[in-house]
Amino acid sequence: MSDRAAAAIALEKRFGANNYKPLDIVIERGEGVWVWDVEGRRYLDCLAAYSAVNQGHCHPRIVAALSEQAARLSLTSRAFRNDQLGAFYEELIAVLRPAMPKAERVLPMNSGAEAVESALKLARKWGYERHGIPAGQAEIVVCAENFHGRTIAIVGFSTDPGSNGNFGPFPAGFRTVPYGDASAMAAAIGPNTAAVLVEPIQGEAGVIIPPPGWLAEIRRLCDAAGCLLILDEIQTGLGRTGRWLAAEHEGVGADLTLLGKALGGGLYPVSAVVGRADVIEVLTPGTHGSTFGGNPLACAVARASLAVLRDEQMIGRADAQGRRVMAALEAAALPGVVAIRGRGLMIALDLDARAGGARRYCEALAAAGLLCKETHDHTIRLAPPLVLSDEEADAIVATLARVFAELA
Numbered sequence: 150m151s152d153r154a155a156a157a158i159a160l161e162k163r164f165g166a167n168n169y170k171p172l173d174i175v176i177e178r179g180e181g182v183w184v185w186d187v188e189g190r191r192y193l194d195c196l197a198a199y200s201a202v203n204q205g206h207c208h209p210r211i212v213a214a215l216s217e218q219a220a221r222l223s224l225t226s227r228a229f230r231n232d233q234l235g236a237f238y239e240e241l242i243a244v245l246r247p248a249m250p251k252a253e254r255v256l257p258m259n260s261g262a263e264a265v266e267s268a269l270k271l272a273r274k275w276g277y278e279r280h281g282i283p284a285g286q287a288e289i290v291v292c293a294e295n296f297h298g299r300t301i302a303i304v305g306f307s308t309d310p311g312s313n314g315n316f317g318p319f320p321a322g323f324r325t326v327p328y329g330d331a332s333a334m335a336a337a338i339g340p341n342t343a344a345v346l347v348e349p350i351q352g353e354a355g356v357i358i359p360p361p362g363w364l365a366e367i368r369r370l371c372d373a374a375g376c377l378l379i380l381d382e383i384q385t386g387l388g389r390t391g392r393w394l395a396a397e398h399e400g401v402g403a404d405l406t407l408l409g410k411a412l413g414g415g416l417y418p419v420s421a422v423v424g425r426a427d428v429i430e431v432l433t434p435g436t437h438g439s440t441f442g443g444n445p446l447a448c449a450v451a452r453a454s455l456a457v458l459r460d461e462q463m464i465g466r467a468d469a470q471g472r473r474v475m476a477a478l479e480a481a482a483l484p485g486v487v488a489i490r491g492r493g494l495m496i497a498l499d500l501d502a503r504a505g506g507a508r509r510y511c512e513a514l515a516a517a518g519l520l521c522k523e524t525h526d527h528t529i530r531l532a533p534p535l536v537l538s539d540e541e542a543d544a545i546v547a548t549l550a551r552v553f554a555e556l557a
């Protein structure tokens with residue numbers, strides 16, 4: 150490691166909170182699927198900032214939108230109107246509508262966790278005011294192994310002890326059922342259920358794809374009970390799985406869909422709750438807000454981020470390249486791999502428990518020029534930017550094959 154890299158790492162360790170365990174690669178530049186470290190070494194980024202960089206690093210059109218808007222107007226607060234917000238709403242609804250007939254209104258926020266929190270507030274308020282739930286009794290059903298962010302309410306219904314240990318007490322009103330279990334879901338939904346909140350594919354849990362028909366069955370259960378279906382597509386949405394929304398694979402439309410990550414093109418945090426007018430309408434002036442939510446810089450960046458996904462056919466590319474990588478992975482029969490799962494460019498490899506842990510693999514892959522991150526102890530996620538070329542897709546599999554053979 151160079152002195153520069155070592156110095157940067159030493160400063161982080163000396164002055165920073167220790168809530169991450171990053172690989173010791175100090176990145177200073179990015180372009181498309183590639184990043185470069187301070188020593189000038191190039192890596193293919195197979196994490197894409199947890200799908201926040203679907204459009205590729207520093208996409209020129211999004212960078213241009215950001216710098217033009219930053220030079221013109223960045224923040225007004227919602228005390229005044231700005232010229233970007235309405236166009237952002239309209240354009241977001243236009244790209245989602247074919248997949249989500251109930252994409253009628255948008256509530257703009259910043260981080261993903263804020264979009265989730267906002268949806269929980271919406272569901273409760275709607276439950277009391279429009280669904281006849283007695284005061285203080287609203288319930289929201291969630292799934293085990295979920296990941297929805299890091300606020301107190303959200304980690305309170307996480308089942309990961311690392312996420313919620315010693316952070317309580319937590320808000321009441323959440324019920325947890327196993328992911329992919331339709332009968333447990335049916336049993337958990339009752340007259341006081343305001344909403345069901347699920348990820349259409351569980352990302353942080355290790356790219357867990359539920360059984361076919363499960364999401365459609367939840368849709369049916371929510372319709373029968375008259376409660377809301379909230380889909381957290383913060384990681385799965387905006388092309389990652391080869392569709393605008395992962396729920397499209399199941400032909401399901403949510404009442405509220407949560408977006409974040411790639412909505413800001415990897416340049417700026419932008420999130421949103423999109424959904425039914427009669428639900429989002431329960432918010433009236435003064436009942437919810439955010440200083441930065443819907444700011445003109447965020448809106449300009451999000452508009453460009455959506456335009457790039459659409460105009461450069463990135464959704465179709467994710468679908469095609471996902472199939473290419475999956476087929477090549479299956480054919481490569483990588484030693485130490487016991488399962489391969491994926492949809493579009495959201496792919497996971499499960500390692501044999503005797504392989505010595507995914508971390509060791511990620512370190513060796515980084516040394517070979519492929520940046521991957523382990524999720525849990527034995528799973529490696531592959532989620533490169535959607536701008537991946539055929540050659541780059543093949544290079545990922547070739548590098549995996551070489552490194553896995555060395556480590557076997």
Ligand SMILES: *Cc1c(COP(=O)(O)O)cnc(C)c1O
Pocket residue numbers: 199260261262263265296297298299348352353381382383384385409410
């Ligand atoms: C990343 C993520 C979040 C939280 O987003 P932040 O921007 O980190 O707050 C919520 N839900 C899912 C499914 C995510 O992947």
